[in-house]
Amino acid sequence: MKGQIFVYVFIMWLMIIAGGGLLVLTIAPISIQGFGKYSEFLDSGIKAIIAIFLVVLWIFIMSKIKNWIFHKQIRN
């Protein structure tokens, strides 16, 4: 079991690196223009929605991995 926890920590670390890359690749290039003073607001809003979606997705995946790694203990 102890080994599995180390594996889970390592997978979580990989997910952070990958998630960061996804954020940089999807959010950083976004630039909304042509809406005057609302452009910056729209830009932030869209970035926030994508970020929240990615965080929820990340939590969902980590939850599935948790169930997969610790399935025996959680079932018991």
Add this chain to the structure above:
Amino acid sequence: MMFDKTIAAIVVSAIAFVTVYAITPILIKNLEKRKLVVKDYNRIGGAMVARPGGPSILAGILVSEFVLYAFFSSVDVLAIILTTFLAFLVGLADDRKVLGGWFKPLALAATAIPIILLGAHGTHLDFPLFGSVHIPELYLALIVLMIPITGNTVNSIDVLNGVASGFMTIASFALTISLFIVHHYDIAIASLPLGFVSLAFYKYHKFPSRIFPGDSGALTLGAMYGTIAIVGHVEIIAAVALLPAVINSFLFLSSVKRIVEHRQLKSNPVEHTEDFKLKATEHKDAPVTLVRLILANGPMTEKEVGFTIFKLAIFSAALAIITAFMTGIKI
């Protein structure tokens, strides 16, 4: 200038360590005299242990950070002082009177206000290998979220003798090393008291504990850690060093499915064997926690569980330091 910084680093580290090392025994006597003690349920006979140790932790942090402020008059250090102090007050209120599950996250979110008002933050989030993302408005939300997360995460790992202080010693020094790696020397020096305060407190908190940090101690350590992560622009690295505690909170929340205090739970995740070792509970409705998973293979002593958590902390600290090196590389 480099010589000044080296001197400052040595001075604040020594002050932080000596303050907590000297004050904590006095605090223990004072708390015991005022009957501010709680039962240690994991000890044979249920010894009464002084609580909270937050005041001595805060004293070590404040004295050393004020000395550092006298050296460099940095707005970042001021933000660390103010946010840490406010988090201590939130914790102390919770130590005195049991507050609702939502109170702490909301109150801790408010403690982040000095960081924003002083402008002691950036607008970028730096990721290893991929560069950074500019999120000026989102970053403000991140600041408000970060302090409750780190505060409550450290608080949630405070389950066994010495674990919170020992874990924070390892995570804090990993954060300091990482700050040096990414060349944020001033914040690296400002982070040194956190590690040395945790180390000095561990002397009295380790098994068998003479004092518990309480919410005031755990939230003080967690909030200071979060503030350093923000003012030092090492949010991702800080999260990596804290991973075992994050996993503990994640396991707990995903099994309980709501924000709730440990003391409000009906079933404890850990039970005792006849020889007073810890064992995982068989109750279906008990939450899944890091300690419960560690004990899944069989009973262990409290000390053994603590050392397993420290091994996980060292593993995460190594990953955090690797992440710091990776932050300087862009693919």
